[in-house]
Structure formats: C-alpha cells, structure tokens
Amino acid sequence: MSSVALDSHGFPQGSGIFETIKTVNGAPIALGRHMRRALESALELGISIPSEDFIREEMIRVLGENPHDVGRMRICFGKVIFHITHDSYVELTEPARLNFYTQTVIGEVHKRFPYDFRFGLIDAANDEGYHDSVLFNEKNEITETAVSNLIFLIGGEWVTSPISSGILPGVIRAIAVENCGVKVRPIHVSEIPEVESGFMVSSLRIAQPISHIGDMKLKIGDASRVLEEQIRANCKPVSVG
Known part of the structure; x- marks a missing residue:
C-alpha cells in the first residue's frame, strides 16, 4: 500500500468513501x-x-503494526x-450535550471524504459548549x-429516523433496528419536547446517552440502560482472519 498525502483530519487528499471501525484488542x-x-x-x-x-491482508498488517487496546481503524477508498x-481511541465516558443546527442540512447516503463540513459542524457546536448538533x-x-x-x-417507544429523511445508513443504527427493537419512522422537530431519552449511535461511540438537547434535560434511566446493554451486546468484536 503506497503512502498518500493526508489532509488536516488525516484523510487522503482527494475524494472517496470511508469506513470508521472500532477495534478491541x-x-x-x-x-x-x-x-x-x-x-x-x-x-x-x-x-x-x-x-x-x-483488504484483509492489509488490515491484518496495519493492526499488527499499530496495536491498541481500543482503536479506530479507518479505511478509505477512492x-x-x-x-x-x-x-488509539479514547472511550467517551460522559453523556452528550446537543444543540440544534439552525440551517437545513442535506443528508448523505454515502460516507464520503473530505469530511470538512461535518467536522465544521462539530467545531461550531463545541464553540457553544455542546458536543454535537441535531440536524x-x-x-x-x-x-x-x-x-x-x-x-x-x-411515547415509550425507541425510534430512529428513516434513511429516506436523509441520513447515513449507520452500522450501529442498523443493529439497533434489527436486533434491539428500535422502530423506524419520521421524527418531526415539533416532537423534540416529547423526547424522554436519547442516544447518539455510531461505530466508535456505539451508544452514547444524551443528557441535554439545548436546555432540555433528558432522562438517563432504566430504559436507557437496557437499550444500551442490548446494543453493546450485539456489537462484539470479531477476528479479521
């Protein structure tokens, strides 16, 4: 695998698709x-x-040359x-605080790089004291x-937005839907006051509870703990080869 020039976020210069995968040992x-x-x-x-x-041979080589107890493997294709x-990946230990991004964002079905716009959304949320923004x-x-x-x-039911609303078809989201009883339906912004609890789910964080959306405090109780345990139980690491 030849060396490539990287941008400021560690992605190859150019464009393509990528996968970010959490590793354990x-x-x-x-x-x-x-x-x-x-x-x-x-x-x-x-x-x-x-x-x-x-691809499998390269994964084995890179994982062997760069061992980490908990890691972030990124694979880029162009x-x-x-x-x-x-x-190395540092586990998140505190619940997430989210705000609302004030402009419409067009969803992306493919996980593409450069990823600058998405990192910019994170930076803007951080500047206001939040971890990320609801889009x-x-x-x-x-x-x-x-x-x-x-x-x-x-309303007592765990729900997530459909891909047709304009979301990335996340791997952990799919696991939650297929194995953990999460329902798929459109969620209107007017329903935010009715949200009792919530999670950010992604390949690295797996299932991070949400403590706040703006000034609204969410509950992290028994229902949240049960769903988090179910999601994590269905996200066991496996050997590359």
Missing part, C-alpha cells in the same frame, strides 16, 4: 457490515476497490486511493448529528 466490531456498506457505495459511485483478500490507518431536513424532520445517528424514546 485488534478485533474490529461489525466488520462485515462496514465492508458491505462500502461495497454498495463503491458500486453506486463507480469506485473500484481491491479484492477482499488484499478511484486511485486505498488507505488504512489504526489509531433536520427541508421537511423539518430530525435526521442525525454531524457524526452520529440518533435514537429517541418518544
């Missing part, structure tokens, strides 16, 4: 799901990706790009945050 979580998503995006976008055997990194579409439907899917407890 060198074993990635939901690797098969990530690679299926990457393949689907590559086929749709006309990006050729290396063979499965070659028309002339193939790049894998493995860095919405032109129909005023809740979509996601800059870097995570959202799951809310509304």
Whole structure:
C-alpha cells in the first residue's frame, strides 16, 4: 500500500468513501457490515476497490503494526486511493450535550471524504459548549448529528429516523433496528419536547446517552440502560482472519 498525502483530519487528499471501525484488542466490531456498506457505495459511485483478500491482508498488517487496546481503524477508498490507518481511541465516558443546527442540512447516503463540513459542524457546536448538533431536513424532520445517528424514546417507544429523511445508513443504527427493537419512522422537530431519552449511535461511540438537547434535560434511566446493554451486546468484536 503506497503512502498518500493526508489532509488536516488525516484523510487522503482527494475524494472517496470511508469506513470508521472500532477495534478491541485488534478485533474490529461489525466488520462485515462496514465492508458491505462500502461495497454498495463503491458500486453506486463507480469506485473500484481491491479484492477482499488484499483488504484483509492489509488490515491484518496495519493492526499488527499499530496495536491498541481500543482503536479506530479507518479505511478509505477512492478511484486511485486505498488507505488504512489504526489509531488509539479514547472511550467517551460522559453523556452528550446537543444543540440544534439552525440551517437545513442535506443528508448523505454515502460516507464520503473530505469530511470538512461535518467536522465544521462539530467545531461550531463545541464553540457553544455542546458536543454535537441535531440536524433536520427541508421537511423539518430530525435526521442525525454531524457524526452520529440518533435514537429517541418518544411515547415509550425507541425510534430512529428513516434513511429516506436523509441520513447515513449507520452500522450501529442498523443493529439497533434489527436486533434491539428500535422502530423506524419520521421524527418531526415539533416532537423534540416529547423526547424522554436519547442516544447518539455510531461505530466508535456505539451508544452514547444524551443528557441535554439545548436546555432540555433528558432522562438517563432504566430504559436507557437496557437499550444500551442490548446494543453493546450485539456489537462484539470479531477476528479479521
């Protein structure tokens, strides 16, 4: 794998798709799901990706050369790009505080780089004392945050926005829907006052409870603990080869 020039966020200079995968003692979580998503995006976008055997060999090499107890493996594919990194990842221990981003954001079905716009949303939220922002579409439907899917407890039911609302089809979101009883339906911004509890779900954070949306405090109680345990139980790391 040849060396490539990187941007300020560690992505290859140029454009393409990427997958970010959490690892535990060198074993990635939901690797098969990530690679299926990457393949689907590559086929749709006309990006050729290396063979499965070659990718697996490179993963094993990079993981072996850069061992971490808990890590972040990033795999980038472009028309002339193939790049894998493995860095240490620090587990998040505090609940998330979210605000609302004040403008409509068009959702992205494919996980693309450069990722500057999304990082900019994070920086703007941080400047206001929040970890991330709740985004919405032109129909005023809740979509996601800059870097995570959202799951809310509304009326005693855990719900997440549909892909048709304009969200990334997240790997952990899919696990929550398929294995943990989370329902899929549009969520209008007018429903935010009815949100009892919530999670940011992504490949690194897995399931991070939300403590606040703006000034509104959410509950982190038994229902949240049960769902978090279910999601994490379905996110066991597996060997690369």
